[in-house]
Amino acid sequence: MSLLADASSPGVADHLRLTDAHTAHNYAPLPVVIAAAEGAWVTDVAGNRYLDCLSAYSAVNFGHRNERILAAARAQLDRVTLTSRAFGHDQLGPFCAELAELVGKQLVLPMNTGAEAVESAIKVARKWGYQVKGVPDGLATIIVAGGNFHGRTTTIISFSDDPDARADFGPYTPGFRTVPYGDAAALADAIDEHTVAVLLEPVQGEAGVILPPPGYLGRVRELCTRGNVLFIADEIQSGLARTGRTLACEHYGVVPDMYLLGKALGGGVVPVSAVVADADVLGVLQPGQHGSTFGGNPLACAVGRAVVAMLGTGEYQHRARRLGEHLHRGLDALVGRGVTAVRCLGLWAGVDIDPILGTGREVCERLLEHGVLAKDAHGATIRLAPPLVVEPDELRWAVATLHAALAEMSRDLPQGKPAASPVQVPSQPVWPAG
């Protein structure tokens, strides 16, 4: 039926077999083997094209191989790539100054992966708690939200409530307390004199693009201010234009004490993450107390500077808002046709699939066959986050393809009433020139 995603074609099958035999099985990827990418599109080893509606979990917000970011990386490759922080280099100061200005804070702690930014923030918050707030030694607690995703280190999975992420990795790091996401009253009850921070994703990405209830983040801000507690916003996935603003917190009119950034900060080229905060918070770190061999390296900083400069124009935020309206409208029209609920903020959507039709994974497999790459979140939800360079026609095609995929799944049901009316799978939009 479809020429796409033929996992039995020799090239694809060989690659899948080799990967399966020699790669740790900590992922269950869709059966596609990507060989090249440009903008919003990827091409597999058999030459099939797919519209990328995941963007490496928003790490490729600016599109694959964005020309401006590649140019910055190439120029830096020809100068210097790694010095360690034992010495200074000419990209570090400008990167930190430019990122701090973009975000509206004073200091930047550059790291590599998102999990490292979260770990760094936990260390900073604890030190701040002991040195500034005066919490007795060893008693600092950090409050987190149910359904959180903050990364994969042993400390971070210690406060995850996802059994897959957590089971059999103990003993767990103490010092965390979990309250339900969106429940300000529970948070108010949980804060006490030992609380040093509240760590939240303003929008919970991995949980399925869960938006905060009205007034929630404002209330979190008030409670933190009143309790002398740091508000740490993990914007690793929500930040850097995905939601239509530089930071998702802007939608809700709140300014946290610490921002955690990652993913898109590396421009889809290198891992770059950062903790961004004012000097009264991040200033607690003194020489020797924290570090990273690769954090803040010249290549990362040069790439990060290109990203910050691109965000400085507001163009990508604007694009995410405008395209997001298209996406939202298109997806809303599918509610009742195989979709039970849609949550959208900017160019970021969580789409709950009618469980009668199948799992989120099954929908993603079906989309793959038709040339759309998407990823399920938990169970019945798929998440859509195309690169912000996607064109309106391509977005329309992706939504039409989702509609067609759901209709196919409905038609394939053994019996009973179809959850979606039959539709033709639309053909792919023309490959953008250049």
Ligand SMILES: *Cc1c(COP(=O)(O)O)cnc(C)c1O
């Ligand atoms: C992806 C993610 C992380 C972890 O980032 P890694 O680079 O995978 O370590 C942390 N927090 C949030 C909200 C994320 O989406």
